[in-house]
């Protein structure tokens with residue numbers, strides 16, 4: 157799993173009694189395929205790219221690695237629904253794809269999520285696991301058996317109904333995001349020193365964020381401060397953010413848990429306080445992400461564009 161993601165990535169791995177192995181990201185802001193291959197051991201089971209902030213990992217390269225070592229490719233597309241890679245929707249390229257519909261996502265149903273797969277066995281396991289391990293055979297819930305232990309990760313029917321209605325709005329949301337994103341990007345690309353996140357060849361973002369780089373960490377910090385002082389909201393500097401980058405995951409680095417973690421997990425965890433993630437740092441330290449809102453009026457987009465340009469130019 158990547159160093160830049162949401163804490164849910166390692167939570168879900170640890171919940172299974174498996175060991176999360178963190179590897180560097182590159183200028184796609186997602187897993188660096190070379191770092192993935194270097195981290196593979198005889199115990200590796202799965203590669204989990206996380207398509208952060210609207211765009212994807214280099215999925216061809218990751219798929220080739222998974223085929224070479226017989227591993228599962230699980231795409232976390234929670235932050236990029238509607239993005240595509242080589243004509244396929246993100247989440248459908250690997251063996252499994254997962255989505256979140258919490259209240260800040262591109263489409264939301266309040267709370268809830270989904271897993272997609274073409275593999276019948278994975279589908280059956282997901283179906284049973286999210287409902288206490290029940291096999292869902294027959295019409296009498298009390299008569300169902302438990303092929304294995306599961307938990308309650310069920311989405312409620314009310315949330316799911318909202319989710320279905322939201323799905324119908326996805327194309328319109330993506331169109332508006334793309335328009336607003338393009339206006340901002342066209343303006344920022346005129347500033348010397350601003351560059352953009354690399355989108356792998358054949359990929360199309362879902363345009364939920366505009367992610368850009370400043371030349372150095374120091375300038376990125378200054379630009380982030382200037383954006384906020386110029387009244388530009390929803391610009392994130394993930395490098396020091398507690399949710400999305402390893403720097404902020406003190407609880408994982410020190411394995412703080414309310415219960416006992418299995419000794420196999422403890423013994424095989426990386427020493428995350430002393431692992432070299434300087435390649436990730438070199439990218440994240442320079443990254444700023446602007447959320448793209450669909451409720452912005454034309455005037456708001458125009459004002460924001462000017463304010464962003466001025467704020468960034470003032471520190472360069």
Ligand SMILES: Cc1ncc(COP(=O)(O)O)c(C=O)c1O
Pocket residue numbers: 161162164165206208232234235255256257258268269
């Ligand atoms: C990349 C990523 N993965 C997983 C999740 C987990 O989603 P949920 O909180 O719906 O379980 C999120 C939610 O923010 C996310 O951003």
